[in-house]
Amino acid sequence: MFMKSGGIAAAIGVVTVAAAAFTLSSAPALAQEETSCGTGRTIDIAEMTWPSAAALAHIHAIILERGFGCSVEIVAGDTVPTSASMLARGTPALAPELWTSAIEEAWKRGIADGVVVQLGDAITDGTVEGWFIPRYVQEANPGLTSAEAVIERPDLFPDPEDSSKGRLYSCPPGWVCELSTSALYEAFDMEARGWNLFSPGSGGALDASIARAFTREEPILFYYWGPTSILGKYDAVQLDLGPVDMETYTCNTDTDCTNPPGVTAYPSSPAVIGAAAWLPQEAPGVAAYLARAGLTNAQISSLLVYGEENKAGAAETAQNFLRTEKELWTSWVPQDVAERVLSGLD
CATH class of the missing domain: 3.40.190.100 (Glycine betaine-binding periplasmic protein; domain 2)
Known part of the structure; x- marks a missing residue:
């Protein structure tokens, strides 16, 4: 069973961070033999404070632990402290829904410096x-x-x-x-x-x-x-x-701006699957899975309806997604990984 920790890097200062692409083609191909995690390190996953990111954290935790056999820990997170900790210490290993608009410059530097990678889009059609x-x-x-x-x-x-x-x-x-x-x-x-x-x-x-x-x-x-x-x-x-x-x-949106308000649409904020650089290096099969694991706005909104209507937490919402959306998520992973996850569902 994966562990859940109380928090991360609370004292780390504000870092502003932005996106570059680590595509599926940059990760080695999934092995044909029985799939394993590839790393002996614990993969700590940031559970952000909003419902969609929290549910995604639990979805990935279940698949990584049960399917890939990884040691997994869920840790509390939020955009700025999580990204700051990833950039400074390489932990948490994974941020399943990282909104990079608020951390653009530092995130861009972290990618350029080889400290973090962007495995794919968490929300494939944007927020x-x-x-x-x-x-x-x-x-x-x-x-x-x-x-x-x-x-x-x-x-x-x-x-x-x-x-x-x-x-x-x-x-x-x-x-x-x-x-x-x-x-x-x-x-x-x-x-x-x-x-x-x-x-x-x-x-x-x-x-x-x-x-x-x-x-x-x-x-x-x-x-x-x-x-x-x-x-x-x-x-x-x-x-x-x-x-x-x-x-x-x-x-x-700037209270100090003195120009008169103008008409503009709201920009779509990038929401990516961010990871510490060591993760794809040590666990390429895991990284390849994560690169496939993006969802559309409609798909994420749909999974959240279950949580809202049933007063379900992130873990239960994740379990329901894995039970009801098998055709979707099994396409992200090798067959043996899917079989192990399915056999362990409640």
């Missing part, structure tokens, strides 16, 4: 962030494909507290997306065009508002991001906000 409406609202109003088109119709999204205005559900207070959504609200001049900006107070309150609207088949305009269980459970349509302008987005 999602933007404004959404229910599909049933768009089907009833086919012209509502862009933010600009929706803004022209505040009457379709009445504020429950002031039906003469439309309501845009913003991001929870204190999150960066609160700044970006507020900036777009101002850039689109939404107040003058008949809209109120509503702060949900918390992520849970935002989820509850979205769930209530969908359950009642009511209209709602809301900010959200993915992969998440909300976007996996409810059929929401992302609105076109136009092209991404990084200079505008950076200013919109």
